[in-house]
Amino acid sequence: MSMITQDSAVTLHFTIKMKDGSVADSTQNMGKPAKCIIGDGSLSENFEKCLLGLEQGDKKSIELKADDAFGQPNPDHIHHMDRAKFVGDAEVEVGTIMAFSGPEGAEIPGIITEIAGDSVTVDFNHPLAGQDVTFEVEILSVE
Structure with missing residues (x-):
């Protein structure tokens, strides 16, 4: 089993929940998992840090402050x-x-x-800019 490290290609499902528990976005709704490369800049540094060390099959709930999620409105x-x-x-x-x-x-x-x-x-700010959110992730594969 490989663990998520810098430069890992990770396939995962995620659900983004607002403070009130409502779902803002979910890859499961789209029926298509997300793919990302750790360290390519598409995820915030703190979010990546929370993923490091996870393995295929792991599920984790990650609370992110607005600055680490979608930033503050500009x-x-x-x-x-x-x-x-x-x-x-x-x-x-x-x-x-x-x-x-x-x-x-x-x-x-x-x-x-x-x-x-x-x-x-x-x-044109991200609709979730300025919001604290919780990412619930499920790691499908790590390459």
Whole structure:
């Protein structure tokens, strides 16, 4: 059995729970586990530290403060857009999450937080930014 170390390729299921116990995200819902490489920067350092030493079949509940999970909301990620840019059938209303094309054509989700006249405020911060969360992980394989 191999243990998770630096540079391990890990396949895992995870469920992200909010403080109130509600589920924010889960790979099980999508029916597809997540894959990550320890140390490639896709996970926060503290989260990686919690995974080190786990083996295939292990389950662990990891509580992360906002800084170690999705970070704090960044005011630079809040943009004001002209309502005329929102065309088509998409309903523009507060709370709607829409995909916007970012640099290099990547899609970035943004949530509409305010509409004032012709100005639409869109927040591109991660929806869980600023939140303390619990990751429940189940390690499926370690390579």
